[in-house]
Amino acid sequence: MSDSVVPAVWFRDVSVRFPRQERAVLHGATLTIAAGEQVVVFGPSGAGKSTLLAAITAVVPHSVVAEITGAVTVAGLDTLATEVVELSRHLGVLPQDPDSAVCLPGVAQELAFVLENRAVPPAEIADRIDAALDLVGAAGLRDRQTGSLSGGESQRVALAAALIGRPDVLLLDEPTSMLDADGVRQVRDAVGAVARTGAVAVLLVEHRLDEYAGSRGVAGLPARCIVLGADGTITHDGPTASVLPAAAAQLHRAGCWLPCESELEAALGFSGGLAAPRVQRALRELAGDAADAGAHRAPEFGPVVLAGHDLAVSRDAAPRPVRRRPWPFRRAGQPGQDARRDGTVGRAEGAGRRRVLVRGVDLELHAGEIVAVLGRNGAGKSSLLLTLAGLLAPAGGRVTGARPGLVFQNPEHQFLGNTVREEIAVELPDGSERVARVLAEHGLGHLADRSPYRLSGGQKRRVSLAAMLVHDRPSLLADEPTLGLDRRATIATIAAFRRAARSGRGILLCSHDLRTVATLADRVLVVADGRIVADGPVVEVLRQGDVLARAGITVPPLLGWLVAELPSGTQLRRALDALDATVDAAAGGADPAARPGTDASADDAGLPAAAGRAR
């Protein structure tokens, strides 16, 4: 279909500027992507990666109001003169959010839809559906309803739908940022299989390159690499193997996640990755002496602030009866007892009808302690948090302790105010001096009068965390607090949690981000096969290969090496903190307050990295 002489994508001196913004998001971009070429684009948050994709799909300027100068062609068609829908003949797009990546109720129907729109004869459609699903390793999903798919499955179906029309260019817009480790692997392998066919040019935009590249490191990435600087210009363009070392320092400082060897080179100044003796020596130096004071001293925590006793967790509970219970809830969850107290519980949730996800959970959270829960998607981690927070009735056992705070995965679900200031002030007396203090503490001062819905992803998370911490609840629960954040925002989140723990709160979080967990947590719980299979310090748990395999946990290479080589958790944390400290805390030199407030704007991390020192 594609003519090898016509480039798949061609940009000449392209700048894009959105209304009411002084700075161009994309600045003088010139590039050519040949048919069948594999390219990865990366750059810090707000550098114009999404805008680059929008210019290719012609969403800019046709659907989104923006001023574009220069020339863009896709498969030889001028995007300024071609409608979005017309260009769709040549493009396949895989968006970020699995929920909106598939649109129709059935998988086969979703794929057929693309071909129907292109007027493909019905007789050919069934075979092409099979071929497209085979290519992405999703043949078994053909007859499923799209509503029942996991995130990784959804993304593979969406990838098949993007490819089934045999496009010239495949655009991948951070396709794995919302997925767990299994999902990342599934999507990466599927994209790899597509790339090997050589039939389509692939443009991958990704900021979580460490996870995407996986254990293969730089070799696991597309062969060509384009780097966007914070000002929206193309700073590097060439073979990934040579560009990445050159650009690593710049990207690392700007808060991008890099493959292990690139990160180590940027942070330590030595190439060669974990195998190189110089790198190993430098990492050991960062970790410090094992006999160092405090290395073996057991951490001292306060009294128990939240506890579960022989808890059984189920997702199938109406939240309604729970709201009727007095705090602190010292009530057993047995249906018989509940039924006597409150008829609705017995009616809706007889023990037999509720599917129990995790049972026999005994946990104690102490003041000042940070505990992380690990496990597969769907293992019951979120339901455990909801049960501890009193939002789901336990299917068995009981919860004791004062009412905890809970930060949800999507911060927007929790917003109650029209401005950031109102958001923090919810349920506080008028004119409380706490509001200003918390705004300053979390670096939100300059955003105080903005709508919380119009902030960047990292800023939204910071607001929802601050709004929960402003109240003096003795324990804080958090569901995937670093999902989708760039490295700088992740470091700021880690610092905020540490401050909360130092001020005497007990913190329980569930996360797929093992590195954050290792940096932050005093203790780790692993959920697998419906129960807690491990409970102990990070280093000890991460050394138990069989436990990790049961729970579907993949330890990233750097963390794996540190866990294997360093004798104590204190050293592990010291090494990770030292690596985090090499990331610039300030946003790329630009004044954060001057940044315009769209979702595309950079995420300023108004917190000094020094705040993230080990406790």
Added chain:
Amino acid sequence: MSAVSALGAVIPSPLARRNPTVKLAILFIVSLVLLFVFDPVTPGLLYLLGLAAVLGFARIPVRTLLLAHLPFVGFALGILVVNALSRPGEVVIDLPPIRVTVEGLLVGSALALRTMAIGILSIGFIATTDPVALMTSLHQHARLSARVTFAVLAGYRMLQQLPREWQVIRQAQSVRAPLRDNGATPFGIRAFGRAAFTLLVVSLRRGERMSQSLESRGLGLGARTVWRPVPLGPADWLLLAGTVGVLALVIAGVGTLGLGLGPGVLF
């Protein structure tokens, strides 16, 4: 792919095999004709015939059928009571302030039975029809544009996710709400409004992303093909003709017996 209707899984049955557009057309025709009928006998007969047809050909579980009746029964009773009490005419019961008239009872029961007749056909239609097949068929046989049909289908998928989304939003917001003395979190008009606003914002975002996805899949490129056409065969035409025939017979029969009443009864 197993078909799923709004009332649960579609059970294979003679009615489930008929063309959705034809079924919708029948529902529409009967409703339209009943608009001009104001005697209780015609809609009463049609209800019984419809019930027999649904019991015989739709294989809907009795429990589902009874539950689906509830909204129609409630609405029908409301109409009956309002008409009986408010319509002027010959008084049968006079217990001030309650005054029931013959005309009121007549028109009220006619309207109530009309509701039931349309209700039973709606139940038969909804329980035997997969929305996807309906949309495909409307596009194929009723010339509804692909943009509309697929937008509706994408909306249908969003609708399926809505209860879950609502539950999460309620949980997320009630964590932040103050506790009353009995430990409950209040859920008043304000809290409801806030949760509804959040649902609106989240849904609008998703709707926008979905419309971009639909466009990137090539919706609106022009002439399109249909992979699995919904069949429209002689049996469907027979169903349509048969239903119209029965409808005509009932009206003619009731008219011949002198029991039929038109809109004139209202004046």
